[in-house]
Amino acid sequence: MGIISVENLDRLFWLGRYTERVYTSARLFASSFDRMIDVEIDNYAAFCSQLDIPNIYLSKEDFCSRYIMDETDPNSICSNLLRAYDNAIVLRNEIGSEPITYIQLAVYDMKKSSATRAPIVGLQKVIDDILAFWGIVDDMIENENTRNIIKTGKRIERLDLFGRLQMDRISIQREVHRLAGRITKTNLHYDTAMLSELQKLVEKEEIDYARVVELADHLRKD
Amino acid sequence: MQELKLTKQSEIVNELLARYGVKFGIYKNNVFKEQLFPFDTIPRVIEKENFAHLEQGLKQRVMALNCFIRDVYGEKKIIKDRVVPEEFVYISSGFLAPCDGVTPPKGVYTHIAGIDLVQGKDGEWYILEDNLRVPSGASYPMIARELCRRSSPDTFEDNHIEDNRYYAKLLRWVMDYVNVGGHTVILTPGRYNAAYFEHSYLAEKTGAHLVSGNELMVEDDYLYFVDYTGKKERVGAVYRRISDEYLDPMTFKEESVIGIPHIYDVYRKGNVALLNAPGNGVADDKGIYYFVPKMIRYYLGEEPILQNAPTYLPFYEEDMKYILEHFDDLVLKDVAEAGGYGVVFANKMTRQEKEDFISLLKKEPRRFIAQEVIDFMDIDILEDGEKTPRKADLRAFVLMADEPLVWKSGLTRFSRNPDSFIVNSSQGGGFKDTWVLSQ
Numbered sequence: 001m002g003i004i005s006v007e008n009l010d011r012l013f014w015l016g017r018y019t020e021r022v023y024t025s026a027r028l029f030a031s032s033f034d035r036m037i038d039v040e041i042d043n044y045a046a047f048c049s050q051l052d053i054p055n056i057y058l059s060k061e062d063f064c065s066r067y068i069m070d071e072t073d074p075n076s077i078c079s080n081l082l083r084a085y086d087n088a089i090v091l092r093n094e095i096g097s098e099p100i101t102y103i104q105l106a107v108y109d110m111k112k113s114s115a116t117r118a119p120i121v122g123l124q125k126v127i128d129d130i131l132a133f134w135g136i137v138d139d140m141i142e143n144e145n146t147r148n149i150i151k152t153g154k155r156i157e158r159l160d161l162f163g164r165l166q167m168d169r170i171s172i173q174r175e176v177h178r179l180a181g182r183i184t185k186t187n188l189h190y191d192t193a194m195l196s197e198l199q200k201l202v203e204k205e206e207i208d209y210a211r212v213v214e215l216a217d218h219l220r221k222d
Numbered sequence: 223m224q225e226l227k228l229t230k231q232s233e234i235v236n237e238l239l240a241r242y243g244v245k246f247g248i249y250k251n252n253v254f255k256e257q258l259f260p261f262d263t264i265p266r267v268i269e270k271e272n273f274a275h276l277e278q279g280l281k282q283r284v285m286a287l288n289c290f291i292r293d294v295y296g297e298k299k300i301i302k303d304r305v306v307p308e309e310f311v312y313i314s315s316g317f318l319a320p321c322d323g324v325t326p327p328k329g330v331y332t333h334i335a336g337i338d339l340v341q342g343k344d345g346e347w348y349i350l351e352d353n354l355r356v357p358s359g360a361s362y363p364m365i366a367r368e369l370c371r372r373s374s375p376d377t378f379e380d381n382h383i384e385d386n387r388y389y390a391k392l393l394r395w396v397m398d399y400v401n402v403g404g405h406t407v408i409l410t411p412g413r414y415n416a417a418y419f420e421h422s423y424l425a426e427k428t429g430a431h432l433v434s435g436n437e438l439m440v441e442d443d444y445l446y447f448v449d450y451t452g453k454k455e456r457v458g459a460v461y462r463r464i465s466d467e468y469l470d471p472m473t474f475k476e477e478s479v480i481g482i483p484h485i486y487d488v489y490r491k492g493n494v495a496l497l498n499a500p501g502n503g504v505a506d507d508k509g510i511y512y513f514v515p516k517m518i519r520y521y522l523g524e525e526p527i528l529q530n531a532p533t534y535l536p537f538y539e540e541d542m543k544y545i546l547e548h549f550d551d552l553v554l555k556d557v558a559e560a561g562g563y564g565v566v567f568a569n570k571m572t573r574q575e576k577e578d579f580i581s582l583l584k585k586e587p588r589r590f591i592a593q594e595v596i597d598f599m600d601i602d603i604l605e606d607g608e609k610t611p612r613k614a615d616l617r618a619f620v621l622m623a624d625e626p627l628v629w630k631s632g633l634t635r636f637s638r639n640p641d642s643f644i645v646n647s648s649q650g651g652g653f654k655d656t657w658v659l660s661q
Binding site: 003005006007008086090092096100101104222 | 436455
């Protein structure tokens with residue numbers, strides 16, 4: 001019918017956010033884990049602080065296991081993937097069965113990765129599944145508005161994460177630029193003043209990262 | 223039939239089914255869990271001539287059932303003529319007083335009928351029950367066939383099998399036939415319903431919009447879908463996958479939070495079609511099942527093509543006598559239960575249980591039916607790579623628009639327990655594809 005309900009609009013948006021959160025946090029974990037193996041063994045505390053998540057972990061091993069796999073830890077990669085799945089599974093009618101299969105595969109691959117002592121290998125498959133999901137979103141979802149809502153969620157999440165991680169100015173500028181190009185193509189209600197402020201903010205010499213995160217999180221008005 | 227190449231691909235097919243999320247939901251200790259629906263690659267095969275016989279019988283049965291529902295909520299001739307006792311109609315939990323005098327668009331009540339059958343060892347098909355409210359299951363053989371073709375194309379080149387892809391078109395045809403103007407939607411109770419996969423899959427395949435109750439609203443006797451901008455679009459047909467009692471809190475259960483207030487008023491005024499029609503439960507009551515052969519004779523003037531499993535109603539003195547004399551040979555079913563629950567095999571009861579059951583039977587004769595245990599044909603399944611026989615039934619789907627049409631496929635469910643006749647997925651059963659041969 002080509003029209004989207006309030007519930008589905010929200011689910012599309014959060015599908016974009018959660019898939020991005022899984023993707024970026026898995027990649028970030030992979031690079032941090034590499035250093036934790038032999039150089040910065042207790043670096044997980046800094047990792048938590050960077051991502052602004054509570055450090056509830058007892059050791060490097062506890063962190064590596066629970067941050068990836070613990071379904072009861074709302075900040076774990078697995079937990080975020082399950083939230084992506086929760087949104088995807090009720091969107092078959094909007095996005096089709098094929099894209100959902102990649103989220104389902106990511107869930108299976110995530111569960112398989114728990115059985116290994118080399119978590120990055122398993123996580124790489126999850127990252128591949130998410131990338132394939134985004135590819136198929138572009139390729140198979142006919143409704144442009146549907147695609148743009150998912151991508152807006154993805155862009156907002158990435159900007160939020162990059163802001164928290166205090167990424168370099170060029171990266172933040174690029175994400176703001178991409179977000180501005182995307183959100184204006186949707187029928188989402190958003191705060192135009194906030195978007196302009198974001199665009200101006202990233203032109204400054206010193207970036208106010210806290211404000212970037214705040215603006216990203218409150219940009220959508222629905 | 224020679225060994226199928228498909229059976230060597232069982233693992234691949236089941237991996238694909240998992241990837242496509244072919245699951246059903248189940249509540250265990252009040253916790254919702256999604257489970258994969260185990261699929262067995264050995265199909266049930268029905269010869270062309272045999273299916274032609276089944277098809278005629280199924281059409282006949284569903285036409286008679288549709289006539290019965292129209293009559294019961296209309297002129298009530300079958301009651302006046304004492305073919306079906308009024309006690310059985312009016313005390314049935316499926317009889318809904320608000321449906322009295324209401325005729326659905328185009329007079330169709332049984333848009334989608336799921337008729338459960340078993341094949342006896344003599345080759346004869348027996349009807350086990352008629353499901354006329356919200357029968358589920360068509361999506362499973364639809365997607366399983368597609369994934370089997372993908373896994374073993376040779377199998378489908380080597381065998382002449384009726385194509386089952388057209389179910390979605392058939393369903394859409396029925397929806398469009400009764401649509402009174404506006405969009406067609408599939409109404410789901412939501413993600414935590416046992417058959418949610420099916421709801422979303424059928425919506426995708428038919429192109430109907432999948433909605434939950436809070437996305438629909440009634441205004442000025444019309445039903446609307448409301449989008450996120452607040453724009454309202456009229457809805458002309460609702461394939462509802464929620465039970466009658468939860469459909470409209472203003473007419474049925476007032477505590478329902480998944481229904482749409484006043485949708486029944488819209489329906490009563492002819493401004494929306496509901497598939498299946500509310501009130502159909504009066505015809506698929508296990509007690510009414512006994513009378514279906516009589517309905518066929520009464521409404522169509524024909525002899526039934528398909529037989530019921532031999533059934534006795536303790537309500538009738540003569541039948542009660544038979545039940546008590548042959549108690550150990552019978553299976554007893556509580557007419558209010560579904561999903562394989564409320565079914566007891568007398569020969570498995572202890573002496574005390576038998577005594578208790580018989581006294582209950584005498585106290586509440588309308589509550590139960592008794593049936594002969596049909597020695598139905600076993601079908602092979604693959605277990606650890608070996609073929610082993612199991613009990614299986616068939617759910618055939620009959621769709622009704624201006625005429626009934628039988629889908630040349632169906633859901634074959636089997637028991638995974640060698641000692642059990644219960645095939646329901648909620649009780650651990652699996653499923654098979656149903657092949658109807660085209661030559």
